[in-house]
Amino acid sequence: MRLLVTGGSGYTGGRLVSLARAAGHDVTGTSHSARAEGLVPLDVRDRAAVDRLLDELRPDAVVHTAYVQGDWHVTASGAAHVAAAAARTGSRLVHVSSDAVYGGRPQPYTEADPPSPVYPYGAAKAAAETVVALVHPGAAIVRTSLIVGDDASKQHQLALDFALGRRTGVLFTDQVRQPVSVDDLAAVLLELALGDFRGVLHVAGPTPLTRHELGVLIAARHGIAADLVPAGRGADLPAAGPQEVRLDLTLARTVLRTRLRPPDEVLAV
Template identity: 45%
Template sequence: MSGPLLVTGGAGYLGRRVLALAAESGAWSQVVGTYHRTPLATGAGLALDLSDPQALDSALTELRPQTIIHTAAVSPALGSAMTNQALWQVNVQGTAALAQWAARTNTRLVHVSSDAIWGGRDAAYTEADVPAPITPYGASKAAAEALVQALHPQAAIARTSLIYGWQPPDPNTVMAFEMLQGQRSGFLFTDETRCPIFVDDLARALLELAQLDLAGVFHCVGGQALSRYDFGAALVRWHAGDPSGLPAGSTSASGVRRPSQVIVTNTRTRMRLHSRLRGVEEVMAEEVVHGTYPGSYQ
């Protein structure tokens, strides 16, 4: 059994599942999640504000984790709370402080990054492609990656894409249903491609990486590329809904500069990990949603 595992962002969409699956696995002597504004589902945990490096240092020194899975970040889902200052303090400086502490104490670090580090192109991105972000969020995640690599070369960097699941429904599912039910304006892009990943597949891949002595970049994305519109429609069908009224549109019509086609290949990562990184169709054929939106889920 390994020593204590610390999961930052333990109340986040991904962090919650990492904590639950880590506890289930029994592989760690202790599993601790950090929380910031939102309390953990399990109640206990370690209060941590990544934008306060001194507090971060003392919290880590007190717990002395053997392994850290760093999922916490400020993301566009936060809306106006996601200022450039918050991006820099939390995603960049906070991650750098964490990586520095982990390197100094010889602590295993798995850092979660994003496909937002790229601007989009026709060809698929491999682990060897150099980050070229076009949004402030993407720039913060790219800077964080560079700092992790420089400060803690033994760390693993897990790049991922849109995260989805049904326990509870993820923000993309909620958005699609809200659009269908007329509670939300806007549309889903038909010309923006991603490789969505089932939250449990991602959580298992991160836990596997945490137990391996592998450094460098890993593409923990799903094995199927699809547009945001097709993804939204698939999520609605998965929850036994009818996606025919789902509003479709193009990024050019939106007037916002966004990464368009970001197809990320996971071939190399699949060869190195046992964890499955399934495509959307494969997940939805195998995983049954127990509930209907917006009802209750068991």
Template identity: 35%
Template sequence: MRVVVTGATGMLGRDVVSSATARGHDVTALSRADLDITDLAATTVALAQASGDVVINCAAWTDVDGAESQEAAAFAVNATGAGNVASAAALAGAAVVHVSTDYVFDGSKSTPYLESDATAPIGAYGRTKLAGELAVAAIGERHTIVRTAWLFGLGGSNFVETMLRLGGERDEVSVVGDQIGCPTWTLDLAEALISVAERGTSGVLHAAGSDPCSWFEFASEIFDRAEIDCDLKETTSKAFLRPAQRPAWSVLGSQREDGITLGSWRESLGQYLVQRQTTQTNTTNGAQR
């Protein structure tokens, strides 16, 4: 299969490129420098030239707090850009796998959000991502929208990296315990996205790590596994105010028989810590040669 990846140097994008390549697909990796998806003409030309069977759109504005004050800029990428990818892919005869988020929900449920649940974003980022979903669904004839959550992976700014850094710098770290979600390793998600593309699954699909937890529990597991000696304190969203409000309940489930179940994030976290260690060691050895 010919696979085109947009946002190919992002945290998820790079794992999608490596997973698709490892599975023997012919991959065209388009970074932001190669293709700005807010430019419709450039997107149309790039996707026609790439001539893919499927385009996996990993390009996005992911600064959740920044989107509150720059919603138009976030909308340009997450909504207009997603629509551009969908229309250019349709012209090029390619299917689209578009990545979306748990932040399209308001977090008021207490059971897992299913694909059919009503969306109601509570922040600017979620609004722009929902507009992107609607644009892809309206334009792309063959499309899959994969909602995921709480990503961690190599090369990205993510919660695991933040905790490892803070745990090394401070004696005490406070983390919220009243937001529950599904940590998801980008490599697990990348494999799922390739499977979705291979099978030609369509419609909306939820894919996130199993075994929901709070950010506090997530941090606790990170410190345990990385053997970080730091006093971890549980706090609340009210005490830890940020520009964007986060959903209190971000647990994604699936009602689809052809859905994809990801394994427990705890096991994946262990694998990720080994992966980042190996990558750091290889980089250091390479630099010394």
């Protein structure tokens, strides 16, 4: 398979590039930085550049992982450009979205629940989903959660920075997510690129945890005591984001071969 992975210098995209190459696929990864080793430069905000690259590569499948949390044009417009080019060249598309599209509630969200974003990043991801579904109806849209696995993860870095006093702040005791292994997520994305699933699919770990509980697991992996991981309530802070966002994984368990492991197994010491 000829595979194109946007955002190949990112945590998930980089792991997918390595996994797919190890499986024998012809993989091109992109990065916004022209200096990224082993990757080709691509600014997904530049529609003409996206078109040129897909015309040149003619990939069998594209996995779109590129985003910038504070940049609407990368996250939303970039997704539109990639989706349009993939549709035009007949390439399968797997688009990576986020549980940030939801506003939060105690009950798990199913794939049928429409997005209800409450902050700009969630709105950008929801807009990206909308345009991908319209422009490339055969695409798989993967909503995922906090991505963990090793210390290259932003979640690991944040927890360790707080626990070791390298920065000030707290991990929220009232924000619930479903952390997913980067290796499991990469395996799912490759599985979907090789398959024919279309529509939205929730892909996350099976165990809901607060951000503080996740931080304690990460700290324990480094022999750091739980009481050194600072705790606080997101509800006490302005613009802290949604509180409880759980994803129903019933469909994922039905259609995927890849097992989604709980975070205590992924982060076992």
